[in-house]
Amino acid sequence: MAHMLQDKKAIVISGVPGSGKTSIALLLSTVLGALYVNLSALSAVSCLLGSYDRCRDTYVIHEELLVNLLDNIILNSKTPVIVDSHYGELVPSYHVATVIVLRIHPEELLQRLLRSRGWWTPRKIAENVAAELMGSCTNNAVATYGPEKVCEVNVTGLTAIEAAKKVMNIIKGAAPCVTNIDWLEHNIPAEVLEFIAKHS
Numbered sequence: 001m002a003h004m005l006q007d008k009k010a011i012v013i014s015g016v017p018g019s020g021k022t023s024i025a026l027l028l029s030t031v032l033g034a035l036y037v038n039l040s041a042l043s044a045v046s047c048l049l050g051s052y053d054r055c056r057d058t059y060v061i062h063e064e065l066l067v068n069l070l071d072n073i074i075l076n077s078k079t080p081v082i083v084d085s086h087y088g089e090l091v092p093s094y095h096v097a098t099v100i101v102l103r104i105h106p107e108e109l110l111q112r113l114l115r116s117r118g119w120w121t122p123r124k125i126a127e128n129v130a131a132e133l134m135g136s137c138t139n140n141a142v143a144t145y146g147p148e149k150v151c152e153v154n155v156t157g158l159t160a161i162e163a164a165k166k167v168m169n170i171i172k173g174a175a176p177c178v179t180n181i182d183w184l185e186h187n188i189p190a191e192v193l194e195f196i197a198k199h200s
């Protein structure tokens with residue numbers, strides 16, 4: 001069994017939309033023989049989707065019901081559970097072995113979202129690129145689970161397989177678990193900042 005799992009069952013894969021959570025979590029669950037749980041899909045198929053928030057162009061989920069369902073799924077799972085979600089904080093802390101936050105350079109994220117989410121509004125793309133720039137997913141995860149359970153993985157320029165290997169090394173304890181990515185210390189092209197400013 002992977003080192004980091006120990007007595008806890010859940011590994012949460014977090015990150016902004018487009019960071020590669022689903023691609024990487026599916027690879028990991030195959031390698032670990034783990035149950036894959038996608039929180040967006042779970043809430044949708046369980047009719048837990050709440051009202052539509054026009055302002056944020058997203059659905060408001062029924063958190064309490066989803067947390068209970070998740071709790072039961074993890075309790076009853078005979079294998080480790082990989083939870084794929086950018087609202088990973090819904091997984092009860094007592095189940096969580098580690099939270100892996102995928103970090104991607106905002107420029108690469110912007111290109112990826114423009115390429116793969118053509119139907120999204122520019123505002124939604126800008127909101128997510130800004131969230132990555134500010135490290136929102138890491139901040140949320142640390143606030144909920146504490147810094148010792150949260151590990152960042154820089155996936156910039158990596159294929160999904162390369163990124164999954166990096167995550168596996170952390171889970172196995174072969175690579176350190178750290179949170180030290182601050183894109184504001186890097187060179188962020190003016191076009192990225194202009195896109196955020198223009199569409200926010």
Ligand SMILES: Nc1ncnc2c1ncn2[C@@H]1O[C@H](COP(=O)(O)OP(=O)(O)OP(=O)(O)O)[C@@H](O)[C@H]1O
Pocket residue numbers: 015016017018019020021022023024086112116155158159160161163
């Ligand atoms: N390492 C990668 N390199 C290049 N493209 C990738 C990589 N990982 C994922 N992609 C592509 O980027 C897009 C987003 O990936 P994916 O759906 O896995 O992200 P996600 O974090 O699960 O997004 P969401 O939160 O919206 O579900 C997809 O088109 C996917 O094929």
Ligand SMILES: [Mg+2]
Pocket residue numbers: 021022023084
């Ligand atoms: Mg996904």
